[in-house]
Amino acid sequence: xxxxxxxxxxxxxxxxxxxxxxxxxxxxxxxxxxxxxxxxxxxxxxxxxxxxxxxxxxxxxxxxxxxxxxxxxxxxxxxxxxxxxxxxxxxxxxxxxxxxxxxxxxxxxxxxxxxxxxxxxxxxxxxxxxxxxxxxxxxxxxxxxxxxxxxxxxxxxxxxxxxxxxxxxxxxxxxxxxxxxxxxxxxxxxxxxxxxxxxxxxxxxxxxxxxxxxxxxxxxxxxxxxxxxxxxxxxxxxxxxxxxxxxxxxxxxxxxxxxxxxxxxxxxxxxxxxxxxxxxxxxxxxxxxxxxxxxxxxxxxxxxxxxxxxxxxxxxxxxxxxxxxxxxxxxxxxxxxxxxx
Amino acid sequence: xxxxxxxxxxxxxxxxxxxxxxxxxxxxxxxxxxxxxxxxxxxxxxxxxxxxxxxxxxxxxxxxxxxxxxxxxxxxxxxxxxxxxxxxxxxxxxxxxxxxxxxxxxxxxxxxxxxxxxxxxxxxxxxxxxxxxxxxxxxxxxxxxxxxxxxxxxxxxxxxxxxxxxxxxxxxxxxxxxxxxxxxxxxxxxxxxxxxxxxxxxxxxxxxxxxxxxxxxxxxxxxxxxxxxxxxxxxxxxxxxxxxxxxxxxxxxxxxxxxxxxxxxxxxxxxxxxxxxxxxxxxxxxxxxxxxxxxxxxxxxxxxxxxxxxxxxxxxxxxxxxxxxxxxxxxxxxxxxxxxx
DNA sequence: CTGAAAGCGCTTACAG
DNA sequence: CTGAAAGCGCTTACAG
Numbered sequence: 001x002x003x004x005x006x007x008x009x010x011x012x013x014x015x016x017x018x019x020x021x022x023x024x025x026x027x028x029x030x031x032x033x034x035x036x037x038x039x040x041x042x043x044x045x046x047x048x049x050x051x052x053x054x055x056x057x058x059x060x061x062x063x064x065x066x067x068x069x070x071x072x073x074x075x076x077x078x079x080x081x082x083x084x085x086x087x088x089x090x091x092x093x094x095x096x097x098x099x100x101x102x103x104x105x106x107x108x109x110x111x112x113x114x115x116x117x118x119x120x121x122x123x124x125x126x127x128x129x130x131x132x133x134x135x136x137x138x139x140x141x142x143x144x145x146x147x148x149x150x151x152x153x154x155x156x157x158x159x160x161x162x163x164x165x166x167x168x169x170x171x172x173x174x175x176x177x178x179x180x181x182x183x184x185x186x187x188x189x190x191x192x193x194x195x196x197x198x199x200x201x202x203x204x205x206x207x208x209x210x211x212x213x214x215x216x217x218x219x220x221x222x223x224x225x226x227x228x229x230x231x232x233x234x235x236x237x238x239x240x241x242x243x244x245x246x247x248x249x250x251x252x253x254x255x256x257x258x259x260x261x262x263x264x265x266x267x268x269x270x271x272x273x274x275x276x277x278x279x280x281x282x283x284x285x286x287x288x289x290x291x292x293x294x295x296x297x298x299x300x301x302x303x304x305x306x307x308x309x310x311x312x313x314x315x316x317x318x319x320x321x322x323x324x325x326x327x328x329x330x331x332x333x334x335x336x337x338x339x340x341x
Numbered sequence: 342x343x344x345x346x347x348x349x350x351x352x353x354x355x356x357x358x359x360x361x362x363x364x365x366x367x368x369x370x371x372x373x374x375x376x377x378x379x380x381x382x383x384x385x386x387x388x389x390x391x392x393x394x395x396x397x398x399x400x401x402x403x404x405x406x407x408x409x410x411x412x413x414x415x416x417x418x419x420x421x422x423x424x425x426x427x428x429x430x431x432x433x434x435x436x437x438x439x440x441x442x443x444x445x446x447x448x449x450x451x452x453x454x455x456x457x458x459x460x461x462x463x464x465x466x467x468x469x470x471x472x473x474x475x476x477x478x479x480x481x482x483x484x485x486x487x488x489x490x491x492x493x494x495x496x497x498x499x500x501x502x503x504x505x506x507x508x509x510x511x512x513x514x515x516x517x518x519x520x521x522x523x524x525x526x527x528x529x530x531x532x533x534x535x536x537x538x539x540x541x542x543x544x545x546x547x548x549x550x551x552x553x554x555x556x557x558x559x560x561x562x563x564x565x566x567x568x569x570x571x572x573x574x575x576x577x578x579x580x581x582x583x584x585x586x587x588x589x590x591x592x593x594x595x596x597x598x599x600x601x602x603x604x605x606x607x608x609x610x611x612x613x614x615x616x617x618x619x620x621x622x623x624x625x626x627x628x629x630x631x632x633x634x635x636x637x638x639x640x641x642x643x644x645x646x647x648x649x650x651x652x653x654x655x656x657x658x659x660x661x662x663x664x665x666x667x668x669x670x671x672x673x674x675x676x677x678x679x680x681x682x
Numbered sequence: 683c684t685g686a687a688a689g690c691g692c693t694t695a696c697a698g
Numbered sequence: 699c700t701g702a703a704a705g706c707g708c709t710t711a712c713a714g
Binding site: 051052053054055056058059064065066074075077080081083084087088091096097098099100101114115116118119120257264283284287288289 | 392393394395396397399400405406407415416418421422424425428429432437438439440441442455456457459460461598605624625628629630
Binding site: 008009010020021024025028052053055056057058059060061 | 706707708709710
C-alpha cells in the first residue's frame with residue numbers, strides 16, 4: 001500500500017529556488033511578497049497539487065479549523081435538520097465539524113468538552129444535556145475557547161445563544177386555536193422547568209390572558225419525560241374530566257401525536273370536538289391521521305446561524321463574555337388537526 | 342479572556358529533573374523506563390492535569406485519531422441510528438469522528454474525501470452517494486488511508502463493506518406474506534439498480550419461485566426516486582388493475598407508508614384485502630394506521646461494526662486490498678399491516 | 683522584497 | 699535505565 005508523498009513547502013522552495021519563508025508568505029498572500037513571485041509560487045503549488053499540512057499549521061498556529069458540536073440525541077429529526085445547517089455553513093466557511101452525543105448525560109457532556117478541547121477544536125457549539133446542573137465546567141471551557149449554545153440553552157452561561165422564539169410561537173399556536181373558536185385549551189408540558197418548556201408555557205398563559213380566557217389548572221398537564229406515550233396517557237386523563245377541553249396544545253409533536261392516537265381510539269372527532277396543535281414539525285406530523293397542525297422550527301437556519309456566530313467569535317475574539325440571545329422566527333403550519341381560521 | 346496554559350512534557354521534565362525523552366517514554370509505558378520512574382511521572386502528570394497535545398502528537402506520528410464519515414443524508418432516521426453506533430464505538434476506542442453530508446452528489450463526495458484527508462483523518466467510513474459512477478477517485482483514496490463502506494456499497498471497490506442481508510431480509514418479508522395466505526404479491530422498488538434495491542428484488546423473486554408462485558411483471562413496479570408520494574401513486578396504479586394484488590412489498594418504509602395512505606383513501610381493508618410490508622423500521626412505521634410490518638435494520642450495530650473494522654485496519658495495516666462483505670442480520674417485525682402468521 | 687533561524691510539543695533512532 | 703538531538707511542516711519576528 002504505497003502512500004502518496006504530499007508536496008510540502010520545502011519541495012516548492014527547492015523547485016523555485018526560493019526560501020521556505022518566501023513560499024509560505026506567497027501562498028498566504030503576504031503583502032511583502034511581490035505579485036510576480038506570488039503568482040509563480042501559486043502556479044507551481046496548484047501544478048504539484050500542494051495542500052498545506054493542516055496538522056503542522058494547526059500545531060503552529062493553535063488553530064485547527066475544526067469545531068466541536070455536542071447534541072443530546074442525534075436521532076431527533078429536529079437535531080438532524082440543525083446539523084444539516086451546521087455542516088453546510090461550516091463547510092462554506094472552511095471548517096470541519098466533530099459531532100458527539102451527550103445522551104442527556106451531564107457527566108458525558110463534561111468529558112466530551114474536555115476531549116474536544118484536547119482534540120484542538122477552535123470552538124464549541126452545544127445544546128445542553130437535560131438537567132445540566134453544574135455550569136462550572138462549562139464556564140471553564142469558555143476561558144479556553146469560544147462557546148455558542150443553541151436550542152437547549154441556559155441564562156446562566158454568558159455566551160451567544162441561538163434559540164427559536166418559543167414564547168411567541170406558543171402564543172401564536174394557542175391564539176390560532178382561540179381564533180378558530182376554541183375556548184378551553186389544555187396544555188401538555190414538561191414538569192421540569194427547561195428553558196423551552198417554560199417559555200412555551202408562558203406563551204400559552206399570555207394567549208389565554210390576552211383573550212380573557214380563564215386559566216384552569218385541571219387542564220394544565222405536566223410530565224417528567226414528555227413522549228408519545230405520555231401524550232396518550234395524559235389525553236386519556238383529559239377525556240375522563242367532566243368538563244373536557246375543546247383543544248390540546250402539546251409542547252412537542254410526539255406528545256401531540258400521542259394525543260391524536262388517544263382521541264382516535266375513543267372516536268373523538270378532530271378538530272370538531274377537540275383540536276390538537278403540536279410543536280416542531282417532525283416528519284411524523286404528516287404521517288398521523290389527521291395530519292398535525294404544528295409549529296415549524298427552521299432547523300437548518302438555526303444551525304447556520306449558530307455556526308456563523310461561533311466562527312465570528314473565533315476569528316474576532318471578544319474581550320468580554322456576555323449573554324446574547326438570537327431568536328429565530330418560527331412558523332405555524334395549519335393542517336387537519338385544527339380548523340383553518 | 343485568560344487562556345489556561347496547558348501542561349507540557351517540558352513542564353513535567355523540569356519539575357521532575359528528568360529529560361523530556363524520559364518523560365515521554367514513561368507516559369507511553371516504554372519498557373526501557375524503570376517502573377518507579379514511570380510511576381513518578383504519571384503521578385505528577387495527573388496532578389498537573391497533563392493532557393498530551395494531540396496536534397503535536399499527530400503532526401509527529403501522522404496519526405490523528407480522527408475518522409471521517411460521509412453519509413448521503415444525515416436526516417434519514419436509519420442513518421442517525423448508524424451514526425449513534427459510529428459515535429459510541431469510536432469514542433470507546435479513543436477516536437473522534439468528523440461527519441459530512443454528500444447530499445448524494447458525487448462531486449461533493451469527491452471533494453469531501455479530499456478535504457478529509459487534508460484534515461488528517463486516519464481512515465474513512467462512507468455510504469456511497471447514489472449513482473456514484475467514477476470509482477477512480479475512491480480507489481485513489483485507498484492508496485492513502487483505510488476505507489470502509491457501509492449501507493450503500495459497491496462490488497467494484499476492494500474494501501470491507503458492512504451491509505445488511507438485503508436479499509435474505511426481502512426473502513423473509515415476502516415469505517411471511519406467503520405464509521399468511523397471500524399469493525399475488527406486488528413489489529415497489531427502484532428503477533435504478535442500486536446494490537440494495539437489486540438484492541431486495543432478488544429476495545422477492547426467490548421467495549416467489551421457491552413457493553411456486555407466478556411472477557407477474559404487471560405487479561412489479563419501479564420508480565426512479567422512491568418516496569412516500571411515489572408509493573401512493575404506484576399503489577393507485579395497482580388498485581386500477583383488473584387483477585389486484587393481495588399484498589404489497591415495498592423496499593422502503595416511506596413507499597410502504599404511501600401505499601397504506603393510498604389504500605386507506607380508497608377504503609381498502611388492510612391486511613384483509615391487501616397486506617403491506619415495508620423495509621427499515623422507521624419511526625414512522627408505528628405512527629401510520631394500521632402500523633406497518635417491516636424489516637428492522639439494526640443501525641447501531643452496523644455503525645459499531647463498520648467502525649471496528651475501520652479502526653482494525655488503521656491499527657493493523659493490511660498488505661492487500663480485497664473486498665470483504667460483512668452481513669448484519671435483520672429482523673422482520675410484524676405489526677397490523679399484515680397478518681400474524 | 684527575501685532569507686535564516688527559532689520554535690510550536692512531541693517521538694524516536696542513536697549513543698552511552 | 700536515561701539523555702541529547704533531530705525532525706515532523708509550518709509561521710513569523712528579526713535582520714538585511
